[in-house]
Amino acid sequence: MAASPDEATAHANGSNSPLKLFRHGKQEIGSIFGRLRKTMEQVSEYLASGVLEESDLIPEQKEVNLFAAQVTGIESVLARDNMKVVFVGHTSNGKSTVINSMLHARALPSGYGHTTNCFCCLQASEPGSGGGDQPYMRVPGSAEKRDLATIKEVAHAMSEEGRKNTQQHQQIIHVHWPVDKCRLLGEDVVMLDSPGMDVSVDHNSWIDNHCRDADVFVLVANGESIIHLSEKNFFHTVNEKLSKPNVFILINKWDHVEESEPEMAAAVRRQHLERAEAFLTQELAVIDRGTVDRRVFFVSAKEALARRVNATTTTGGGGGGGGPLHGLAAAVGAVGGRAGDGRGGGGGSSSSGGDTPMAWGKGAPL
Numbered sequence: 001m002a003a004s005p006d007e008a009t010a011h012a013n014g015s016n017s018p019l020k021l022f023r024h025g026k027q028e029i030g031s032i033f034g035r036l037r038k039t040m041e042q043v044s045e046y047l048a049s050g051v052l053e054e055s056d057l058i059p060e061q062k063e064v065n066l067f068a069a070q071v072t073g074i075e076s077v078l079a080r081d082n083m084k085v086v087f088v089g090h091t092s093n094g095k096s097t098v099i100n101s102m103l104h105a106r107a108l109p110s111g112y113g114h115t116t117n118c119f120c121c122l123q124a125s126e127p128g129s130g131g132g133d134q135p136y137m138r139v140p141g142s143a144e145k146r147d148l149a150t151i152k153e154v155a156h157a158m159s160e161e162g163r164k165n166t167q168q169h170q171q172i173i174h175v176h177w178p179v180d181k182c183r184l185l186g187e188d189v190v191m192l193d194s195p196g197m198d199v200s201v202d203h204n205s206w207i208d209n210h211c212r213d214a215d216v217f218v219l220v221a222n223g224e225s226i227i228h229l230s231e232k233n234f235f236h237t238v239n240e241k242l243s244k245p246n247v248f249i250l251i252n253k254w255d256h257v258e259e260s261e262p263e264m265a266a267a268v269r270r271q272h273l274e275r276a277e278a279f280l281t282q283e284l285a286v287i288d289r290g291t292v293d294r295r296v297f298f299v300s301a302k303e304a305l306a307r308r309v310n311a312t313t314t315t316g317g318g319g320g321g322g323g324p325l326h327g328l329a330a331a332v333g334a335v336g337g338r339a340g341d342g343r344g345g346g347g348g349s350s351s352s353g354g355d356t357p358m359a360w361g362k363g364a365p366l
Contacts, residue, residue: 030078037075040068070243076213082123082188086211089220090228091196094252094301096120098220099193101305102329103182104312107135107175108193109152118154119172119210120193124185126176133181138174148175172210184329197230207234207241216246218328223254223272223298227279235284244286248295248328249276255300269298297328 047061087095096110099122108120125135136145139154154173179186192210211217217238221227227249238245251272258265277292287295 026078026081030075033071033075033078037068037071040064040071044068070241073212073242079213082190083215084190084192084213085216085218086192086194086214087218087220088194088197088211088234089231090222091198093196093220093222095220096193097301097305098218098250098252098299099191101301101308102184102191103177104308105181106305106309107148107151107177116193116195118195120151121172121174122177122185122191122193123174124177124179124188133178135175135177135181137176140171140173145176151175197228197234204237207238211238212241214242214245216248218248218250220250220252220301221272223251223257223268226272226275232279232283239284239286244284247280247284247286248297249280250301250328251276251296251298252301254298255303272296272298299328 044061044064047064087099089095094110096108096116100106100108100110103122108122109116135148137148137151138144139146151173177185185191192214194206194210217235219227219231219235221231235245235247257268261268273292273296276296277289280287280292280295281289
């Protein structure tokens with residue numbers, strides 16, 4: 001359905017954008033969590049004061065400390081104005097390709113084997129930065145704006161620097177991208193690409209250093225496989241540290257499944273949905289039953305990227321709209337619109353695979 005003139009004007013001004021409402025909601029909830037943190041600190045101090053018998057306080061003290069740590073983690077999330085979306089998954093599942101398809105360009109290193117060797121933070125170009133329409137990046141320890149064309153020299157695992165630096169998977173590169181080439185970034189969204197989960201077993205430091213303040217997690221899984229135990233363990237740790245994170249699952253490389261075994265595609269799809277629902281509703285307990293279609297999407301990122309790059313090259317615009325990636329964007333936007341409902345929750349506004357309008361206007365480049 002086409003947007004009315006009033007709706008179109010509201011979208012253009014950003015006044016009705018779910019992600020703009022998300023910012024205001026976070027500020028209000030942040031003040032509540034600030035007061036809650038102070039209360040938890042007072043309770044903890046009282047329990048440690050020795051007024052009560054120490055032997056009776058050990059379980060309560062541990063529980064209070066756990067709650068206090070969760071409150072502090074959530075408060076750090078609420079302190080930011082933007083929405084941070086973290087993409088995680090095993091090596092070669094297509095995390096970078098998914099983000100590239102949203103950018104309508106082959107910006108981040110992607111390919112076979114271990115490719116992304118560090119964290120890459122995608123954000124809107126700074127206003128008045130003098131960069132014009134050209135994207136740029138900044139590497140750790142330097143304020144210099146570097147040509148994004150050189151990103152493979154520092155972020156690709158097979159580059160000379162990538163092979164030498166064994167601790168590079170803990171570092172982060174900041175990529176600044178023009179808003180007119182990705183409307184999502186203009187809505188105060190920051191996207192974080194990550195190395196494969198199988199690159200490092202130290203997921204605690206990943207979470208503490210890069211993911212603790214995330215608003216949304218997107219697990220990019222392989223449609224030809226299943227969700228790995230290491231991926232599940234990562235989210236169990238996130239769940240303990242953040243308490244009911246917003247989690248979406250992209251079943252990528254779905255075109256491979258449909259092409260190789262078309263007669264089994266429907267059955268495999270059902271299996272993926274059943275396993276994803278069990279993981280999200282029972283193991284993590286972050287959503288209610290019956291809402292899995294708002295959290296799980298079947299995509300073919302490589303195919304979508306090729307189509308969008310071709311459309312951008314031939315028309316100069318952000319073509320190739322629609323499809324599951326639009327559904328994901330709409331669902332993420334709906335999470336922003338539900339900021340006043342707190343973390344977790346059903347969220348989302350799309351089926352798992354239809355041509356779904358984005359929350360900020362169908363047809364605009366993601």
